[in-house]
Amino acid sequence: MGRLILKDIHKKFGKDEVLHGINIETEENQFLILVGPSGCGKTTLLNIIAGLEQESAGDILINDRRVNDLSPKNRDIAMVFQSYALYPSMSVRDNILFGLVNRHVPKSEREQILQDVAHMLQLDHLLDRRPRQLSGGQQQRVAIGRAIARRPALFLFDEPLSNLDAKLRVEMRTEIKRLHQQLKTTMVYVTHDQIEAMTMGDLIAVMNDGIIQQLGTPDAIYNDPANRFVAGFMGSPSMNFIPVTVCQGDGTVWLELRGEGQSVSRLPLPPVLQSGLKSAVDRQVILGIRPEQITDPGSAREGSALHTMELMVEMTEPTGADTLVFTRLNKTPIVARAHPSTKLVQGTNTLLSFHMERAVFFDPDDGRRLA
Structure with a gap:
């Protein structure tokens, strides 16, 4: 589930055009990576998919349904932010259940979802803690758990690991990839880290200056780069x-x-x-x-x-x-x-x-x- 199609997406801020006709089509259950240097337009594109920014032109389809005119809450998406965006006064339990309560999901169903999410992310022993009592990695897992609890058609990740130390980043990369395999839904993941892109993605869109320089599998991006920018950006050390x-x-x-x-x-x-x-x-x-x-x-x-x-x-x-x-x-x-x-x-x-x-x-x- 969660097929995403972007058709000729443009975005202008005043007279400045920051996205120049973006076209992407995923298969069901793919892990799409948007990668590129700071300022290339990848977060703007993610926000347009989420409905947090309005595109200037183009169409967004999720599961073959055009969602351009729908609010974020009606697009059947869940987003994990770089800052985690947890409610500091709420427990882990209440953070995870917050969206379900607002949608009036029956209590018995909420509790089952909570148990499933907590078990999946190893949060069972942390449910009564506040965010300030958690490590960075634990807070990130709670943010992901809140997204999973919504059971959306599409997961959106905006550089979720950038605040973690190097060792924890590696561990969380593995966890998110394992979650993708378990949940069997489409994920769109923004990063400037080409190692994250290569290790996590099924499909990679390399962006620069608001243009997709190349869209392909990790192997194609690495071994058959479309131009010098892609060849130099992907790989460590660089080509x-x-x-x-x-x-x-x-x-x-x-x-x-x-x-x-x-x-x-x-x-x-x-x-x-x-x-x-x-x-x-x-x-x-x-x-x-x-x-x-x-x-x-x-x-x-x-x-x-x-x-x-x-x-x-x-x-x-x-x-x-x-x-x-x-x-x-x-x-x-x-x-x-x-x-x-x-x-x-x-x-x-x-x-x-x-x-x-x-x-x-x-x-x-x-x-x-x-x-």
């Missing part, structure tokens, strides 16, 4: 962007690369990339390659699109699971991932293997995808 010259000769296409103090090296391209870059021969383009696609030879995967270069280690950053290696290529800082056991000495050269199977290329002027 490497390296200016390269496309060359051609003897029936093949290659790139010219140079490390610090090194001679020029030819980087051959897989056939699928060669065909996509033939129109860019003798021009400079931007090579996009993720840190995990540049690694030490000992960790290198088999593949025909594998190329090894010697580069100078400027700095290393151990993370436990791997070691980030900072170096330069074509006078551009880049980051690689190496196995933690690899011996790396700052100021010395090391061999790094480039996996070109998932490399992407962008226009240096407008960031559009070339190949």
Whole structure:
């Protein structure tokens, strides 16, 4: 339940247009993530879905019912805010039941819903406490419990984890994802955190400047970005962007690369990339390659699109699971991932293997995808 359709949504504040024709259609029970930098329009879009903001143009459909002219309480939605928005003078019990009381749900039904929600969110022992007696994570669970108690067709989350510490954020991400699987309803979740987007969403809308830059699955967003903005925003550390010259000769296409103090090296391209870059021969383009696609030879995967270069280690950053290696290529800082056991000495050269199977290329002027 909870299918959401947004058709050509526009929003203006005075003369300033902040949403430029947003189109999204979810399947039933999908987890939709709206992700993007601050000021990109994602919270405005969420508020329009909720009925807290009026769209300037376009249609909003929930379960195939147009809801543009309905008040928030009549849209069959429940919203979880960044600030939790709990009533400080009420107990956890009364916070969860508040909406049900206002809707005159019979007491016996209210009590059953309360028991179900409290058990699901492990709030049974907290029902008589006030919000000030709870930790941040407990308050967040109460806010989610209040939303669940409404049994809506659509859940809306506005950066609900931004006030929590790093460890608790990870735990709550897992809890919300588990809830989605249990409740089997559509959720729309706003965040600026691309890790939250990748780990939680079935469908991700990457937004910037009031425009959806790309709408797709986490795998498609990460491995097949539509443009340079999406490629750079999604991923931690970010994708490497390296200016390269496309060359051609003897029936093949290659790139010219140079490390610090090194001679020029030819980087051959897989056939699928060669065909996509033939129109860019003798021009400079931007090579996009993720840190995990540049690694030490000992960790290198088999593949025909594998190329090894010697580069100078400027700095290393151990993370436990791997070691980030900072170096330069074509006078551009880049980051690689190496196995933690690899011996790396700052100021010395090391061999790094480039996996070109998932490399992407962008226009240096407008960031559009070339190949």
